[in-house]
Amino acid sequence: MSSAAFAHTNATSQSRVDIAISPNLKGVVVDENKTPIDFVNVVLLKVDSTYLAGTITDKDGTFAFKGDYDSPRFIKVSSVGYASQTLDIPLTGNFGMIVLATESTMLGEVVVKSNRPVTAIKGDALVTNVAGTQLEHAGTAEDVLVQVPMVVGRDGSFEVFGKGSPAIYINGRLVRDSNELMQISSADIKNVEVVTNPGVRYDASVNSVIRITTKRPQGDGFSGLLRSVLRENKYVSSVNQANFKYRTGGLEVFANFGGAIAKFQSNQYGISNSSMSWKEEITQNGYGNVKDFFGKAGLSYMFNEKHSIGAYYSNGITNDRMQHSHVTDLSADDEILDVATSLRSGDTKKLPRHYANMYYNGKIGDLGIDLNADYLWNKSRSNVTVDGISLTDGKSLIHSLGANRGRMFAEKLVLSYPVWNGTIEAGEEFVSSRFSSDYVTDAEIVDDANTRVDENNIAGFIDFRQTFGRFNFGAGLRYEHVNFDYLENGQKKEDQSKRLSKN
Numbered sequence: 001m002s003s004a005a006f007a008h009t010n011a012t013s014q015s016r017v018d019i020a021i022s023p024n025l026k027g028v029v030v031d032e033n034k035t036p037i038d039f040v041n042v043v044l045l046k047v048d049s050t051y052l053a054g055t056i057t058d059k060d061g062t063f064a065f066k067g068d069y070d071s072p073r074f075i076k077v078s079s080v081g082y083a084s085q086t087l088d089i090p091l092t093g094n095f096g097m098i099v100l101a102t103e104s105t106m107l108g109e110v111v112v113k114s115n116r117p118v119t120a121i122k123g124d125a126l127v128t129n130v131a132g133t134q135l136e137h138a139g140t141a142e143d144v145l146v147q148v149p150m151v152v153g154r155d156g157s158f159e160v161f162g163k164g165s166p167a168i169y170i171n172g173r174l175v176r177d178s179n180e181l182m183q184i185s186s187a188d189i190k191n192v193e194v195v196t197n198p199g200v201r202y203d204a205s206v207n208s209v210i211r212i213t214t215k216r217p218q219g220d221g222f223s224g225l226l227r228s229v230l231r232e233n234k235y236v237s238s239v240n241q242a243n244f245k246y247r248t249g250g251l252e253v254f255a256n257f258g259g260a261i262a263k264f265q266s267n268q269y270g271i272s273n274s275s276m277s278w279k280e281e282i283t284q285n286g287y288g289n290v291k292d293f294f295g296k297a298g299l300s301y302m303f304n305e306k307h308s309i310g311a312y313y314s315n316g317i318t319n320d321r322m323q324h325s326h327v328t329d330l331s332a333d334d335e336i337l338d339v340a341t342s343l344r345s346g347d348t349k350k351l352p353r354h355y356a357n358m359y360y361n362g363k364i365g366d367l368g369i370d371l372n373a374d375y376l377w378n379k380s381r382s383n384v385t386v387d388g389i390s391l392t393d394g395k396s397l398i399h400s401l402g403a404n405r406g407r408m409f410a411e412k413l414v415l416s417y418p419v420w421n422g423t424i425e426a427g428e429e430f431v432s433s434r435f436s437s438d439y440v441t442d443a444e445i446v447d448d449a450n451t452r453v454d455e456n457n458i459a460g461f462i463d464f465r466q467t468f469g470r471f472n473f474g475a476g477l478r479y480e481h482v483n484f485d486y487l488e489n490g491q492k493k494e495d496q497s498k499r500l501s502k503n
Helices: 141-145 179-183
Strands: 025-030 041-045 051-056 062-065 074-078 085-088 094-099 105-107 110-112 119-122 125-129 151-154 157-160 167-170 189-195 209-214 221-233 235-248 251-273 278-304 307-332 335-364 367-390 394-419 422-441 449-468 471-488 498-502
Touching (some): 025 041, 051 062, 141 151, 141 179
Parallel strands (some): 025 094
Antiparallel strands (some): 041 051, 074 085, 221 235, 235 251, 335 367, 422 449, 471 498
């Protein structure tokens, strides 16, 4: 499912009296026995439930937000095994003691009595165990992540508190398609690590990392999983999935199929005024539907506990249809200057989306080897019509066609070796990509365009980390060389192209 498939939400203007709230917010979270609960997610929200910031409780159950935030109104307190609470922010900013009630999970007529997840700081990561806990029954890897401390998000889009969107890895392999999180059962996950200070193993643009580790395969034979999820936001949307596995000895063969169908509506209304008595009223209404289908097949082979290889291929199609109406009323001193109405309609088709991966994980003595290679190729076409009319400009009708193509090859090798109370890691990474875009329109004020971006990035790194009791020490060096070429209508733009080497 495209991560944008369910990103559409209803928004309406709201008027309220702003309340002066203390900028320092604090409280303590306890259970029904008044025992402090650590690693509880506390999220700061605006009046429309927009995310502002997040934090977790410490070993004493306390939390705090310090600083200025844009109109905070609520906090949401959540932890696996407890009923979540949403609380208004008191004028003093002090929530005092917040008591979370124990929550039992019902599966049909069965009560799940698994243990609560154990979360602890290990090395550079906040590690949450999933195996043998209530999170085993969450559903998919996506359902697990929304309940992990320090993480907020949904529908394939996640954020680590204070660190933005993370790079997500599954068994050391970078996730490049959010569909993968839907294809992994929570029962197959061993633990989840959240890293807020990534080392030189990762690109400088990576501010946080989530590492998902799955369990070792157990038993032989055939297994399958059928899953369907219904969601409602005015309209009902569905996500359907069928996963199949066959395992014998060290060989595992799998095939996953799925699809999502969604219909959405978005409405917005706003008024803006200026000091010169200008007034602008904007009304927007949007309707659309998304159909997304994918398939994935692959195999893996475990020679023994120290050596395993694998590969898979996936493909998919997406069809996105939309229609948006936009009405703007412009006036000055209560006199109407212009009324502009436009209707935008069209569709976008993504076909196909090729994605292939090959990997090797091994260990020779104490030397760990992690090798991954990815290839992606995708294409999308969009057809948009804008039918508009206004008092000042009259009637207009504009058509546009767009086509995007992208391909990427990426390879990464990481060698690790235990040293004293930690590890030393060294490796290299290579990424080669091309993205091109064609745009054709009959609008008089906009020209047709053809652009292409070619980029090659090669990097080498070495990272040394040690643990001394509760303290972690790390030092590393990373070198990158980037070739970036930008072409417009077939001509290379030297001022936007670059050759860059950096440490």
